Amino acid sequence: MQPAARARAQEVFGVAAFADFRDLLALPGIEAVSICLPDNLHREAALGTLAAGKHLLLEKPLAMCVEEGEEICQAAARSGCHVMVGHLLRFDPRYALAREAFQSGRLGELVHVYARRNSAVLGPTRYGPNVSLAWHVTVHDIDLIRWITGEEVVRVTAEGSARVLARAGQTDSLAALLKLASGAFAVVESCWVLPEAYGSGLDAQLEIVGTHGVLEVKGLDQGLRIADTNGWTYPDTMRHARYGGRVWGLLREEVEQFVDAVLGGKPPLVPCVDALAALRVVQAIDRALAEERPIAMAG
Numbered sequence: 001m002q003p004a005a006r007a008r009a010q011e012v013f014g015v016a017a018f019a020d021f022r023d024l025l026a027l028p029g030i031e032a033v034s035i036c037l038p039d040n041l042h043r044e045a046a047l048g049t050l051a052a053g054k055h056l057l058l059e060k061p062l063a064m065c066v067e068e069g070e071e072i073c074q075a076a077a078r079s080g081c082h083v084m085v086g087h088l089l090r091f092d093p094r095y096a097l098a099r100e101a102f103q104s105g106r107l108g109e110l111v112h113v114y115a116r117r118n119s120a121v122l123g124p125t126r127y128g129p130n131v132s133l134a135w136h137v138t139v140h141d142i143d144l145i146r147w148i149t150g151e152e153v154v155r156v157t158a159e160g161s162a163r164v165l166a167r168a169g170q171t172d173s174l175a176a177l178l179k180l181a182s183g184a185f186a187v188v189e190s191c192w193v194l195p196e197a198y199g200s201g202l203d204a205q206l207e208i209v210g211t212h213g214v215l216e217v218k219g220l221d222q223g224l225r226i227a228d229t230n231g232w233t234y235p236d237t238m239r240h241a242r243y244g245g246r247v248w249g250l251l252r253e254e255v256e257q258f259v260d261a262v263l264g265g266k267p268p269l270v271p272c273v274d275a276l277a278a279l280r281v282v283q284a285i286d287r288a289l290a291e292e293r294p295i296a297m298a299g
């Protein structure tokens with residue numbers, strides 16, 4: 001961590017801050033570590049944390065490639081520590097209730113899924129060229145689809161377009177068609193080039209069609225939107241809203257559930273093998289885009 005960032009963390013949060021994560025691991029009394037470093041630094045920090053025998057909450061995506069993800073999963077299994085990956089949407093009550101409804105059988109057999117995650121052009125500007133759209137954004141929906149339906153992806157077809165981000169070598173938008181093991185399919189749409197004026201909203205949608213019913217999650221609709229002379233804003237009421245002087249929301253829920261799992265000796269809600277399975281699918285999406293052909297999933 002840079003000196004200025006360390007000083008700010010100490011000042012704002014009143015906590016100790018270190019130049020190198022290994023200094024933190026060496027402190028007595030540290031039982032669990034949360035890693036929210038940029039994607040390309042997950043591997044080294046995660047392996048170091050597990051080698052030190054600390055429980056680990058690791059931000060998504062698990063790693064920069066499937067091989068690194070496998071390495072982290074193997075280290076997690078060897079360590080005997082609790083490891084959870086920050087697939088935040090599993091802590092969103094809307095998706096959790098959607099899963100409960102689907103798994104209760106009231107929608108019948110799965111027919112198809114549609115998932116969308118579109119946002120303003122802030123992500124690629126902020127994260128730079130090392131992160132692909134599929135890896136950074138689509139991975140959320142892949143995890144949700146697997147988690148809610150219990151389905152495995154067996155074949156991937158994808159189309160993408162690049163105009164806004166063409167010079168940066170990035171994809172603006174992609175659509176992936178995922179064949180699922182039961183014979184059903186999922187269509188996943190991701191875009192991160194909506195104009196900045198679109199504001200802070202995240203146009204996320206999930207629709208699950210079954211033989212006996214349908215469910216929909218409208219992710220953009222957090223219950224509050226405000227337009228002023230600067231356009232629309234969608235105040236965060238879900239992720240880390242402040243309410244009554246207290247931080248509330250999915251991130252808090254995620255951390256609390258991780259701590260409860262560690263203290264209670266229970267498996268955390270997002271095991272790293274699930275995050276690895278999602279990586280295999282996003283890797284196949286990127287291959288389908290690059291090679292312009294359907295990719296069969298191994299196994």
Ligand SMILES: NC(=O)c1ccc[n+]([C@@H]2O[C@H](COP(=O)([O-])OP(=O)(O)OC[C@H]3O[C@@H](n4cnc5c(N)ncnc54)[C@H](O)[C@@H]3O)[C@@H](O)[C@H]2O)c1
Pocket residue numbers: 001002005019020021036037038039041059060061086087088136
């Ligand atoms: N679950 C979600 O919905 C979600 C949302 C946003 C980001 N993320 C993930 O969270 C992670 C962090 O994203 P972010 O948006 O907070 O990034 P960020 O760049 O804002 O924050 C990264 C932090 O890491 C620190 N850092 C960078 N290099 C370091 C080093 N060598 N040693 C120590 N500290 C270092 C920086 O000072 C910064 O505080 C990424 O993996 C990202 O994909 C997940």
